[in-house]
Amino acid sequence: MSEASPVENVDALAVAILDAARTAGVPADAVDGLKRLGGGASKDMWSFDLMLDGGGRMELVLRRQPPGRRFSSQGLGSVAREAALARLAGEAGVPVPAIAFELPAGSPAGDGYAMERLAGETVGVRVLKLPELADARAGMAHRCGEILARLHAATVPDGLNLRSQGAREELAALEVRYRDSGQDRPVFEYALRWLADNLPDEHRRVLLHGDFRNGNLMVGPEGIRALLDWELAHVGPPAYDLAWLCVPSWRFQRPELPVGGFGTREDLITGYVGAGGAPVDRAELHAWEVFQTMNWGVMCLGVAKAFVEGPRTVEAAVIARRASETEFDLLRMLAPDHGGWNGR
Amino acid sequence: MADSPPPAMLIAEVRRALDEGLAPGFPQKVAANALGIAQRELENGPPVSAEEAARMCAAIRAGEDGADLVGELIALTIAKLEIDQPAYPSFRAWKDGG
Numbered sequence: 143m144s145e146a147s148p149v150e151n152v153d154a155l156a157v158a159i160l161d162a163a164r165t166a167g168v169p170a171d172a173v174d175g176l177k178r179l180g181g182g183a184s185k186d187m188w189s190f191d192l193m194l195d196g197g198g199r200m201e202l203v204l205r206r207q208p209p210g211r212r213f214s215s216q217g218l219g220s221v222a223r224e225a226a227l228a229r230l231a232g233e234a235g236v237p238v239p240a241i242a243f244e245l246p247a248g249s250p251a252g253d254g255y256a257m258e259r260l261a262g263e264t265v266g267v268r269v270l271k272l273p274e275l276a277d278a279r280a281g282m283a284h285r286c287g288e289i290l291a292r293l294h295a296a297t298v299p300d301g302l303n304l305r306s307q308g309a310r311e312e313l314a315a316l317e318v319r320y321r322d323s324g325q326d327r328p329v330f331e332y333a334l335r336w337l338a339d340n341l342p343d344e345h346r347r348v349l350l351h352g353d354f355r356n357g358n359l360m361v362g363p364e365g366i367r368a369l370l371d372w373e374l375a376h377v378g379p380p381a382y383d384l385a386w387l388c389v390p391s392w393r394f395q396r397p398e399l400p401v402g403g404f405g406t407r408e409d410l411i412t413g414y415v416g417a418g419g420a421p422v423d424r425a426e427l428h429a430w431e432v433f434q435t436m437n438w439g440v441m442c443l444g445v446a447k448a449f450v451e452g453p454r455t456v457e458a459a460v461i462a463r464r465a466s467e468t469e470f471d472l473l474r475m476l477a478p479d480h481g482g483w484n485g486r
Numbered sequence: 487m488a489d490s491p492p493p494a495m496l497i498a499e500v501r502r503a504l505d506e507g508l509a510p511g512f513p514q515k516v517a518a519n520a521l522g523i524a525q526r527e528l529e530n531g532p533p534v535s536a537e538e539a540a541r542m543c544a545a546i547r548a549g550e551d552g553a554d555l556v557g558e559l560i561a562l563t564i565a566k567l568e569i570d571q572p573a574y575p576s577f578r579a580w581k582d583g584g
Contacts, residue, residue: 325490328534328542329559335546390576397576446490454499456513459491459520466489466570469563470577473556482560486581 152176158251159190159204166243169195179203185221185373189259192242202242206254223302224372225255231351234296236289237368262367266356267394270403278365283405285366286354286387287413293369294348294380295418306377308344313337316437323443329469333436336476341429344379346420352376354383356392356402384410384422385430389438390471391464432475439468489532489566493524526569533565 156173163170172193179187185207192200207221218224222244232238239257263269270279298304307315313334320330351358352374360368387410393403401410411422446462449455473480491499500517508514534542545552552558567577 326536326539326543327489328539328546329563331543331546332555332559335549393575395575397579443490449491449499450495454495454502456499456503456517456520459496459499460516460523462491463489463523463570466563466566467574467577470567470574470580473560473563474576474580477556477560480556480560482554482557483580485561486564486583 155188155251156190158245158249159188159192159256162245162249162251163192163243163256165246168192168200168243171195174199185254192256200242201259202256203239203259204251204254204256206245206252208252209250218373218375219303221252221254221373224375225257226299226302227372227375228257230296230299231293231369231372235292236296237366239368239370260360260368262360262362264357264360264370266392266402269356269359269361270394270396274363275361278361278363279404281365282359282361283401283407283409284413284416286359286401286405287384287410287415287419288417289366289369290351290354290380290383291414291417291419293351294383296349298349298377304349304375304377306347308347309341309379310343312378312382312433313341316433316440319444320436320440323440323447325443325446325465327439327443327465327469329472330436330439333432333472333476337429337433337436341433342423342426346379347377348380350376350378350380350383352383353386355387355389356394359402379430380420381422381426381430382434384414385427385434386437388427388431389434390474391435391438391467428475432472435468435471435475439465439472442468489570493527496520496524523570526572530565530569533569534562 156176159176160170160173163173170192174191174193176188176190179189185205188204188206190202190204192202194200205221205224218227225241225244228238229241232240239260242256242258244255245251245253263272263275269275316337317334320327320334351369351372353371354369358369358371359366360370387402388400388407390397390400393399396403399405400407407424407427411427415421442462442465445458446465449458449462497520500520503513503517508517542558546555567574571577
């Protein structure tokens with residue numbers, strides 16, 4: 143993208159944001175302090191203050207996909223649709239940043255929305271380490287259960303065309319992604335075979351966040367302040383969200399705490415059921431943990447494929463090689479008592 | 487295909503990053519990590535050949551278990567971790583007797 147492009151020009155972006163705010167009925171006078179916060183390959187985040195007519199200031203963050211960039215999501219058809227979901231989740235009692243306004247179709251700023259700028263820690267490894275977050279960590283697995291129960295009880299919205307995927311469809315899609323990677327990984331082959339025999343058919347489908355894990359939870363000393371990043375939201379079995387939080391790769395230096403490195407499955411399930419979630423079958427949860435661990439492994443293979451095909455970064459190369467850690471975790475789950483582990 | 491990206495690509499990418507000016511701190515740690523993976527694989531050889539991995543996958547897909555399929559998978563996976571991620575906390579916990 144050239145430097146002359148309007149989407150990379152901060153002044154032009156400020157004008158487009160101001161227009162979008164006014165179009166949405168916010169009595170805005172100016173955009174102040176617009177600066178880029180970073181973001182991924184397809185989307186970026188900008189911090190700014192919206193100065194209001196007659197005084198007052200809204201501290202906001204813009205999450206957007208600039209015009210012309212290919213939409214990378216497996217789930218929602220546009221970034222602005224995340225705003226609708228975040229609104230709905232907020233009404234269901236899930237902590238989310240308040241949505242201020244969406245970018246209208248055709249905005250020169252692209253596709254996205256502005257939300258309340260919250261403070262808090264999101265980096266997974268720091269959430270698990272910072273001393274001031276010790277109390278937050280103690281209650282977090284229980285709280286995650288409550289949040290998921292509320293989300294899963296929400297009415298699935300019409301009009302967003304959310305993909306609905308049951309156990310068999312999820313497994314078929316996982317296998318396709320694995321085959322597309324071009325890598326032959328015997329442990330993944332073995333896990334696929336195990337999942338075909340052991341992943342229970344779902345008995346109901348609910349609204350899922352789709353990426354509920356460390357990194358998407360914003361945490362302060364008092365606990366979880368917000369659940370972020372709704373781009374993988376879809377409809378499916380409740381265990382999908384519960385199990386993703388239990389993938390060993392998010393535990394960092396605390397492998398003995400299965401829920402994100404901060405809590406126990408008992409706390410997670412107690413919180414879930416206590417807030418109205420349906421009883422959790424432990425064998426079903428285990429099967430979905432196997433699924434989700436392989437899912438993360440296959441994501442690493444996707445990073446490897448993208449690296450080989452270019453463009454390349456050193457970070458991507460290292461993430462690609464993390465597929466092996468998921469193979470280790472899968473075998474620990476599927477054959478914990480095998481004699482092969484005794485030869486260390 | 488064997489596990490990807492191969493050592494030569496890891497080294498080439500770190501070299502490119504160094505040429506362009508690698509920032510101190512985290513980017514340097516990531517680069518050192520990438521070189522560590524490449525070095526261990528070059529020293530020890532790949533944990534499994536591409537042909538052998540393909541043969542094992544085909545056998546598992548065909549439903550064959552062999553004499554001790556799981557034992558083979560465990561040995562292979564330990565060898566992979568020693569190259570790709572010897573510091574992975576779950577792996578270290580297992581080695582320490584966990």
